[in-house]
Amino acid sequence: MTIEQPLYEKTLQRDVDFIRGKVTEMYELDHRALSEAIDSFKACNRQQAYSIILRDERIDELEKEIDRLCLEFLVRQQPVALHLRFAYVTIKINQELERIGDYAESVARQVLKISTVTRQPPLDLFEAIANLSISMLESAVKSYLEEDADLARQTMEIEEETNNLRDQINTEMYELHKEKKIPFKSLTPLLTIGRRFERVADQAKNLCEEVLYMCTGEYAKHQGKEVWRILFVDDHNSCRTQMAEGIGNAIGLPKLLFRSAGLEPKEMVDSTIRYMESKNIDISRQSSLSTDHIPNLDHFHIIIALSKRARKLFPKPPGKTICLDWHIDDPSAKEGTDDQIQSAYEETYNLIHTNIQDLGEAILGTQID
Known part of the structure; x- marks a missing residue:
C-alpha cells in the first residue's frame, strides 16, 4: 500500500522536529556547562566545577541517542535533498556539540587545579573569550534550528576574534609568570582554559559550515588554503x-x-x-x-x-x-x-x-x- 504524500510529509516533519528537539537539549546542556565553567573559574568554586564534570555524562548519552535517531531516520524515511542533508549534518553537528561539552568539562578540571592558588590572574580576557565563544555557539545553533544560512555566515566571521583573545591570554599569562605574579603550576591550566574557549568558537564555526551545506548544498569546509x-x-x-x-x-x-x-x-x-x-x-x-x-x-x-x-x-x-x-x-x-x-x-x-x-x-x- 502506498503511503499518501501528505501523511509521509507529516511523519517526516515529526521525526525532524523530534531530532531537533534532542539537539536543542544537548545545546542547552553545553550552554549551561560553559556558562558555569567560566563562573566557577571566576569564583574558584570547586563544587560547581565538580557538577560540570558529573553532568558531562548526560551529554555523552545524548550524543549516542541523536546518532541512533538520525540513522533510524535515514532508514525509515529514505530522505532526499534537504532532508538527507539535514540527517547528515545533524550527525556532524552532534559530534561538534559533544566536543564542546568535553571542553567545558576540561575547563572545570583546570579550575580544580588552580582553585587553591592564592595568586589569581586578571579575569577580563577570560570573560571576554568565554562570552564571545558562548555567543557564537548560540548563533550557530540558532542558524541550524532555523535553517538560516545568512546567520551562519555572519557567525563564522566572529571566530578570528577568539583567536586574537587566546593569543592575548597567552601573552599576558606568560608575562605574569615571568614577573612571578602567578606560579608555574597555574600557567598551563590558565593557558588551557583560554584554548578551550577558543576551541568552542572553532566548533561553533564548524557547526556553521555544516549549516551552510544543509541549506545550500555547498560544502564550505576547507575552502581556500589547506593548513x-x-x-x-x-x-x-x-x-x-x-x-x-x-x-x-x-x-x-x-x-x-x-x-x-x-x-x-x-x-x-x-x-x-x-x-x-x-x-x-x-x-x-x-x-x-x-x-x-x-x-x-x-x-x-x-x-x-x-x-x-x-x-x-x-x-x-x-x-x-x-x-x-x-x-x-x-x-x-x-x-x-x-x-x-x-x-x-x-x-x-x-x-x-x-x-x-x-x-x-x-x-x-x-x-x-
Whole structure:
C-alpha cells in the first residue's frame, strides 16, 4: 500500500522536529556547562566545577541517542535533498556539540587545579573569550534550528576574534609568570582554559559550515588554503621541541602551522632561549605545554617525536595522522665547556632546520629559499 504524500510529509516533519528537539537539549546542556565553567573559574568554586564534570555524562548519552535517531531516520524515511542533508549534518553537528561539552568539562578540571592558588590572574580576557565563544555557539545553533544560512555566515566571521583573545591570554599569562605574579603550576591550566574557549568558537564555526551545506548544498569546509598542522613532541617541551616550533614558524612556510608539547612539561631552559635569540628567533613567549592539554590530537596532520619516549603518543593504526621519528639529543643536557655546549645547540638547530625545510618542500611541492 502506498503511503499518501501528505501523511509521509507529516511523519517526516515529526521525526525532524523530534531530532531537533534532542539537539536543542544537548545545546542547552553545553550552554549551561560553559556558562558555569567560566563562573566557577571566576569564583574558584570547586563544587560547581565538580557538577560540570558529573553532568558531562548526560551529554555523552545524548550524543549516542541523536546518532541512533538520525540513522533510524535515514532508514525509515529514505530522505532526499534537504532532508538527507539535514540527517547528515545533524550527525556532524552532534559530534561538534559533544566536543564542546568535553571542553567545558576540561575547563572545570583546570579550575580544580588552580582553585587553591592564592595568586589569581586578571579575569577580563577570560570573560571576554568565554562570552564571545558562548555567543557564537548560540548563533550557530540558532542558524541550524532555523535553517538560516545568512546567520551562519555572519557567525563564522566572529571566530578570528577568539583567536586574537587566546593569543592575548597567552601573552599576558606568560608575562605574569615571568614577573612571578602567578606560579608555574597555574600557567598551563590558565593557558588551557583560554584554548578551550577558543576551541568552542572553532566548533561553533564548524557547526556553521555544516549549516551552510544543509541549506545550500555547498560544502564550505576547507575552502581556500589547506593548513597542515604539525606537532613536535618530546619529554619536557623545554628545549628541542621549543626550538623546532620556533624554527618552523620563523621559516614562514605557507600553509604550515607548528605547535609543540611534552609528555611531562618543564619550564623552558634559559640557555635555549638565549641560543635562539642568537639566531634572531624569539621563543621567550612560547609556553611549555603538556600533551594532555593539546585538544584533539587527531586534528594534527603530522606528529613528530624528537625523543624515544615521545613515540608512545603516536596514534595506533589505522589513522590519518602521519607519525615521524626525528630522535635528536637534547643539547640542554650536554655537559662540557661552553664551546662544547654551544656546538651541541648548533648541531641540533641545523638538524631541525634541515628536517623542517625538507618536510615543508615535500608538502608544498616547491623549493624553499
